[in-house]
Amino acid sequence: MQAESPISTIVGNSAKKVQTASAGAFWLIIFASAAVILAGQAYAALHKGINWDEFFHYDLIRRMAAGTLTSTLQTFFTHFFQWLPLLPGDVTDHIRTARIVMLACTAGAALALFGVARCFASDKAAAVAGLAYLSGGFVVSHSAALRYDPMAALLLMGALWLLASRPLRALSIIAFGALVGLAAMITIKVVIYDPVFAGVAWMRWRESKNKGLFMRRLVASALAGLAVFACLYAWHSTFVALAPVSADVQTVESAGRVMFSEGFIPQRNALVIQIIRAPHVLLLIFFTFWLLPKASLSSARKVALLGMLAPLVSVLIYRNSYPYFYVFLLPPLLAATTPIMDVALKRSGMAILAGLMVVVSVMTSYS
DSSP: OOOOOHHHHHHHHHHHHHHHHHHHHHHHHHHHHHHHHHHHHHHHHHHSOOOHHHHHHHHHHHHHHHTOBOOSTTOGGGGGGTTGGGSSSOHHHHHHHHHHHHHHHHHHHHHHHHHHHTTTSOHHHHHHHHHHHHTSTHHHHHTTOSSSHHHHHHHHHHHHHHHHHSOOOHHHHHHHHHHHHHHHHHOGGGGGGHHHHHHHHHHHHHHOSSHHHHHHHHHHHHHHHHHHHHHHHHHHHTTBSSOHHHHHHHHHHHHHHHHTTTOSSTTHHHHHHHHHHOHHHHHHHHHHHHHGGGSSOOHHHHHHHHHHHGGGGHHHHOTTOOTTHHHHHHHHHHHHTHHHHHHHHHHSOHHHHHHHHHHHHHHHHHO
16 A cells, blocks of 8 residues: 655645634634624614514513413413513513513524524535524514514424424424424414425435334324423413403404405515515525425425425415514525525635625614
8 A cells, every 4th residue: 555645644634724724714704693693683672662562462471460361372472471570670671671582582593493404404504594594684673572473483493403303202202292382372373384394294204214103203293292282272271361262263263364364465565675684585595496496305305495485475475474474484494595505605705695694684783
């Protein structure tokens, strides 16, 4: 065997050092960009005016404490904020404190997005997708809103990470059921994520070696979610002053009417502003639709990615696709763009991409 020359050894070691330094610089840019973006959003959370719907959600928290809630659905989040009215200060101080909790939920949703995206692309592409979410237009201005959306995004993306990447054993099944059941109690908008879970479940089933065993465990996971929802519903209904079932039937019927009540693209103005504020999100989604058919991925993975893009349809028909809705909507969409993100990272500098996202986010936060 021919001995390796000293020169080739030196060149090889130098190349490894360059690669290590490059990887270190990449992650430094990612963490620094995320820190700047979240700092801007924290500043906005503590200084921007309060939206009327935040007062509404705060009122639900106070009514929960007073025992005067009239609906079980979409009021469960109040359990997590019973400490809020006990704090010193007035209502606006309390809401701004709650905003920091919601901002933490949005940051957690970005981490879960990263975990899901790693199943389809490189760690670098997944990290950029998380950064794209945090700088994603209305996400910047509503990431800390006292609403259901940040909590639901965190719970559902956490459940999706379990389904996409973890073996469905007892602990994972229980955790999946807890996250999905709790998310369904927080908001009935969880149905918008149905095609997301369906697509990823199809992928895992197609790729499993023992399809019968996987299907049984998948059914067990779904039943666990239903069981958690039923138990939480029964427990939470004890805190509701009026007949909970009749009130909740009206809530579901109203949601069904609202979904299609204002025609095609009901919040088109919000959609236009979202595109203007976050052109990088539009481009990523556009190129994903364009290039996905040609991508060197299995048909099962393409189905999973299309399922993750499917919630985009809700913008076309859902009456309440207001600016705050994008905090809930964007995580699966951006996770689906990561195979295309890998291509983009090879053709453009990370510093340029991160810089654009930071500039867009900071301008929105401080405007």
